[in-house]
Amino acid sequence: MYAFGVDIGGTTVKMGLFDENATVLDKWEIPTRKENGGEAILPDVAKAILAKMEEKGIVASDVKGIGVGAPGAVDEQGTMVGGAVNLGWGVLNIPEILHQYINVPVKANNDANVAALGEMWQGGGKGYSNMVAVTLGTGVGGGIIIGGKILTGATGAGGEIGHIHIEDHETEECGCKKKGCLEQYASATGIVRLAKRRLAKDDAPSVLRSGEVSAKTVFDAVKAGDEVAVQIAEQFGNYLGKGLAAVAAVVNPEVFVIGGGVSKAGEILLSYVKPAFQKYVFYPCGKAEFKLATLGNDAGIFGAAALILKG
């Protein structure tokens, strides 16, 4: 038996063919055609799967199912209920549309949740069943796994930890229109915000004063011992640790798995988050471990396949 894992992004759709042992047999991408409300995206996905089946000599009865991750709020029935602005989609049922082309089981969920499931299945969270995946990218995303299952939430917005209110004194608006969200400090753009504010505060010397300021240059400077960069990393760590302590008091996970572009800084990033987490966490929740995500951009296709292959 085989499963397909499909990770729909704003630019490309990543796809993977898996066997039942979680081995990825093939992976490839197709462009995400967003014109006309993204009406071609799911038909394109179905056609790509049918073409791959023909190429590999796989018949429908050999396919256990297709798992799909998509950027937006997806409910338990696989209906995109909102938030898929990056695809041009309104409300639509993902399994229903794919079933017009191919008659195998289809399951869909939010892309961040699916990536979390992937990390639990074959990545940084392997061996755990209560996990919070934290994606530090352009924004801060999250995916929560409880007892091995995605916590989808009432409106598909479970695990949206980037929008926990964390700072009462913020004056700039978050993308969500509120002020003081975790995402405003712990994302790649958030780190740049913290860096620019710190650099503007005084004239303390820093390598960050020349050249581009990014999450990467900040953590590179931290590794080089730049004192200003260390202060920025401490601020970042304090905000993220405070936010994750709140998450821990709610779902009491075994492990936090930190991924996304910012996490490429590596273990040094965790060294700023863990002490802050301990500062704020309710002690019975303080045993939570911190791991780095390991699947990178493949977390989505792994997690999508896990929707089908895992339990």
Add this chain to the structure above:
Amino acid sequence: MYAFGVDIGGTTVKMGLFDENATVLDKWEIPTRKENGGEAILPDVAKAILAKMEEKGIVASDVKGIGVGAPGAVDEQGTMVGGAVNLGWGVLNIPEILHQYINVPVKANNDANVAALGEMWQGGGKGYSNMVAVTLGTGVGGGIIIGGKILTGATGAGGEIGHIHIEDHETEECGCKKKGCLEQYASATGIVRLAKRRLAKDDAPSVLRSGEVSAKTVFDAVKAGDEVAVQIAEQFGNYLGKGLAAVAAVVNPEVFVIGGGVSKAGEILLSYVKPAFQKYVFYPCGKAEFKLATLGNDAGIFGAAALILKG
């Protein structure tokens, strides 16, 4: 078939006999004997159940099981793993001990979680399956139900929302030794803290300046139109709304069910929490409803019975 619901508290153990239709046929209490590490508590429970069975002519094969709620962190196997200081208990397995006296299935969980399940089964959360129960008593407790099941957490501390860090500028310690926990403002004692600080700030007239200050007198004064009391209620609402907005971003519930002694103030309490919640919540999570708990002190025995009778 019958089920027993057992709610172990620091002073009394509340017990209920239920039929399969969730009707409570009998309820009674026994004292909680805490001496010698609370070693008599579970044997007392078993004996009380056996006596009730004899009284009612019920044999073991007619008993579907015994559900138990206990104050502390209880893991999925029913082991009290810690925090049961009010009972004198260390680590012990609740089903194992009860099985020494009576051979029927036993399930145990934290008392706040069990009360949450009770409210979902037969109380303010009836008809919902994704729910957060909030208990505003001496402290602030919580219980989270996802897909009809208790979110226990890795160490039995799921739903401990009273210890979400919510205020960076607190100088007093919470019971948990951290500073700025939700519990420090939204519990009965927290409301008294807010009231005393407000009264000390200036000489504004208030009925609260004479007589005892308690959560009840504050909300009574709010109902009487006392301006200072209204300001205290707004502060309380702001803290609780902010905390519950964080919870909503994590688990995206359909409903919050507010119980505990403070909730006796009634709907007026919700009128201070809901606007603050909307101020802070991530909009896809903003549809969560607010209800008052309806089972009062019986939530524990109902929820304990639900551990056995529900799914």
